[in-house]
Amino acid sequence: MPKNYMETVVDYLLPNVLQKYSNICTCEKCIEDIKAIALNNLQPIYIVSQEGHAYAKLNEMSSQFKATAIQKIVEAVEIVIKNVKHG
Template identity: 35%
Template sequence: MKIVNVTESLAEQKLDEIIDSLGCCKCDQCRADIISYALNRLSPKYVSTDIGRAYVKLDTMSSQFEVDLLAALYEAAEKVKKNPRHH
C-alpha cells in the first residue's frame, strides 16, 4: 500500500455528499479548488497500511472532525464561488 492522506479521501467523499447544497459550480476545476482549500485548513492523517487506515477512520468518526470537515468545505466553497478559476 502506498502512503495515503485519509483526510483527503474523506473530504472528497463528503464534498460529493454535500455539493448540491453548496450552490457552487461542480466542474472539475472548482471541485479541485474546494478540496485543496479545505485540505489546507485540516490536519492531514497519513497511513501506509490497511490497519492504519481503519484506525484513522475510527478517529475521524468523532463529531468534532465532522464539524471541522464541513466547516472547511463550506468556507472553501464560498471562497471558490467568489473567485472561480474556470473558463
C-alpha cells in the first residue's frame, strides 16, 4: 500500500518546531490540524517499496528539503495559533 513519506518527515520534524513556541496548544486536535495543514502544503512523496524508501531518505538529507518542510510546519503552527478550534 502506498504511503506518503512526507507524513513521516512531518512527524519527525514537528516536535523540534513546537519547542520554539510557548503559546501553542499541543492537544491532539491542534497537533492533527498542524500536520494536516503542513501536509496539504508539501508535495507528497509516495513510496511503495524499499527502493522508494531509500530514495525518500536520500531526499530527506537535502538541506533544502528539510528547510522547506520546516517552513511549511512553521506556517501551519502560525495558522493554528491564530485559529484554535477546540471541539
